[in-house]
Amino acid sequence: MFLNHTITALTGMTSPLFPSPLLATVEAENSPIVLTGVLLSLVIIYLASKIGAEIAKRLDFPPVLGELVAGVIVGVSALHLIIFPESGLSASDSVVMTILEWINHLSPAAATSIFESQSEVISVLAELGVIILLFEIGLESDLRQLKEVGYQATIVACVGVAVPFAAGTVGLMTLFHVPAIPAIFAGAALTATSIGITSKVLSELGQLKSKEGQIIVGAAVIDDVLGIIVLAVVASLAKTGEIDVTNVIYLIVSATAFLIGSILLGGIFNKTFERIVNQLKTRGNIVIPAFIFAYFMAFLGNAIHLEAILGAFAAGLVLDESDARNELDELVKPVADLVVPIFFVTVGARADLGVLNPTVPENRAGLSIAVFLMVVAIVGKIVTGWSVFGQPGINRLAIGVGMIPRGEVGLVFAGIGSASGVLSKPLEVSIIIMVILTTFLAPPFLRLAFGEPVEPPSTGEPAREQPVLGGESQPTP
Template identity: 25%
Template sequence: MEILSHAFVYLVAAVVAVPLAQRLGLGSVLGYLIAGVVIGPILGIVGNETADLQHFAEFGVVMMLFLVGLELRPAMLWSMRGQLIGLGGLQVTLTTAVIAAGCMAFGLSWQSGIAIGMVLALSSTAIVLQSLNEKGWLGTVGGKSAFSVLLTQDVAVIPMLALLPLLAVETLSPSGDDPTAHGAMLLDLVPDWAQPLVIIAAIATIIIGGRYLIRPMFRFIAHSRLREVFTAAALLLVIGIALFMTAIGLSPALGTFLAGVVLSDSEYRHELENDIEPFKGLLLGLFFLTVGAGIDFGLLFDQPIMLIGLAFGVMIIKAGILFAIASIFGLRGADRLLFAVGLAQAGEFAFVLFGMASGMGVLPVDLIGKMTLVVALTMILTPAAFILYERVLAPRMVKTNSREADTIETPGSVVIAGLGRFGQIVTRLLATNGHDVVVLDHDPEVVENLSRVGFRAYYGDATRPDLLHTTGIEDARLFVAAIDNRDKLTALVEHVAKHYPKVRILARAHDRHHVYELEKAGAHCVQRETFDSALNLGRDALIELGLHPFRAERKKQAFRAHDFETLEKLRERWNEHGVDKGYIDTMRSQNETLFELMRDERDEKTHGDRHWTPPPSASPDP
């Protein structure tokens, strides 16, 4: 009963706190940490069992590295080698060196300094990626650069895990322990000269086994068509590799990561991800809960100035290093600030590495308690740092950007805002048909690439009224709004319609409701970005399924006409506050009409396709 009661407490804390944290923009990791703080130090509902649970929950990190390995196909790693080795590698190396030097200046040993430097060099993948996604910044130059560094850091955890035992200080090593207590079994039984050979043999076993044994095993299990057996096999794989590496004396995370990379290009990659992900999420959530429950707030109250100062110091040092590296690699303005501010915190792997450092005798226990609290404080401060960037720093950088907007010397008859996947096609079509097109985009890399092939593309934010005016929009015939941000796109259309009423406005919409928003804002012609491409793919799918191409095209055109009719009928049922009941009724009626429209005469399939041979992919299996 005691186990069930503890499980109930942890689950209630997670279910209540994490959704609230998500709604407040704090992220799930902080939600788990806050929940752990509430049920631990504040309410005292949980206590000594958190340490045992934390060792169990650390297996979630092993699963996380397996999933990271599944995402890192060798070809992908090779294509990103420049940013991974250059941008990411330089960040990890410089941050480790600077923080290690600072620790040594305060009297710590060089081993402890390097260990702390390595741990604090990592950033929070969960918090950063979630924040970038929520704000729509992941597609920016700064967001993409931050992602590449996070990827490098995830990979860097592996050599860090291998290096930590080498940094052990003899006076801190646990005394009286069995030499196999921490998993170093086989390596302790072989001479020193043979240990590298054992490590190489273990890694080779995982790589060769993953290639020639694990794939046939999953193929055999997949034929059983029993989902629960495949899930059990996935867990067996991860647990088995972890036990194998532990028995040898190596990091279980290293083994599962390598197995993930080996299986990353297999046909079972997505199935493995889907099966492991829930277990990984639950165990990591439990791990962060136990971390929060184990934070020593008495220590914070005893030394608040020192610990809070250390948290701010870590973030300032990391932000400064990141800012300098961003400058070296060509990031400018708001992108450089986003890169520096976004990665300034310490990451969730710090809790794992500090726990391992304690067991290996790398760092003293009292110092680990303080550093764990510092890491938690930097993560708690990260949402505030993003708010500071968004509301204070980024708006000022628009005015004082180190790269000024390009000068537009010759206005065009067509002005296009946005060079994404939609805007580029429109630009190429109009420019190659002899129209004088001026394009604005805030991504310097995209602008540079389009300029190289002969198009008039300029760097700048089209939502800036002063910059938009320099394009000669008052004398242009057309304005095409194709920027990615939905709200900014609507505001831009509204601005152009109000200040340049003679210009015809064409806009790209995200969905049907966005069509209505843009029309209300003043757009004369609106197209949904994926509508025609989805229709074309649907037509191809019908052909693959055996329908004659002529009839598939006819059905596509009928669907298109009916959808535009539906768009007109639903327009009067929509307003900026939402939809009324009549909207749903009209939608249901139109769907019924569409089924009738798509239904052929019963014998049309027999007679209409008599001479049509479906493509091979549409043929039934023998």
């Protein structure tokens, strides 16, 4: 791929099979510079993610939001430190490329080739990050808890997926004349719920063990499962560029069957995994087999025309039931800490907030879309509280508000939609703004819905720690 970029840049022609020796030599000479650009980009990404996460943490916001905002600052919207060719910018717009040109005295053609190649490497690392992110989310989604929360949480989750998805998709198509596939993608982004953020606030309020808290957490877990299936379907639709009812049915059935089949066969997978782990005596005896399984499941997801992330999520759900689960959780964290921030920062870096500048008349439609998505995102989740029945005196408003924050799962939708090219810039930025605002607004709204904070109830046993993306752990029921 790097060679193809060089050929295209230098000759205007693509010749992947028979490159000339001269062009091969030029590419070989540029390879160390590509690596230099990647390393400098990673330095910027890691600095931005850590500074952003620390600031967010000190302000009592989820660290993942700090990483996203930091990405916006270093990206196309502000500093131009991390930018990508698909945004319409060139090598001369990149601060990293300006530094490389100054150090290496590059020609414009060579700079363009290097810019495209190092951007592609960062994009691949970001995609690897989202695969590991979904593997980690799968490990956090306790199947035992899913089985215990009952039908009430299932109903809340289904309403919380169906209402915002339908309202968002239909509204974008009828009110804003957005094409069907981008509208479906944006509607799907409205379905997510962040279990980590909600659990954190419920724990602080001492409501994690309450009826409302149990329903919210259980529904959020089911929401994630349903959301990943929806994401696999809409991302596959984005690849074909058209809506074929037969294909949609195939995708829904195959995604559901793939996930349920993986869970049902989990006992066999787990026994095999545990036997392998017990036989290995060198470093990485747990984490390496786990990632082999996760990557293989991701490969299978792609092979049946779904998404790699669905396979990674299924692998996490399966290994969550293994005896090595607690140790695996701890071993996956450092790996996720290395690659997941690349995904979040690049999502923010790709978002051009300039398309929502109200002083530019062409941008006002994008602002209207952002407002519309925010209204649907909030109302579409609040109504879930009124889907609970047979529970007299239950705080329905609190249940609805607890489902509002989109968090990291919403960003996965935005990131994949951006990478697929299916989202326009205004629509992509509107989704990111919706994710940011719902995540910021949910904690204070949830506190208001429950009233004054109360002391956490004593259960007589230590709470199990659940990792929350962004560097903190929360107790779960």
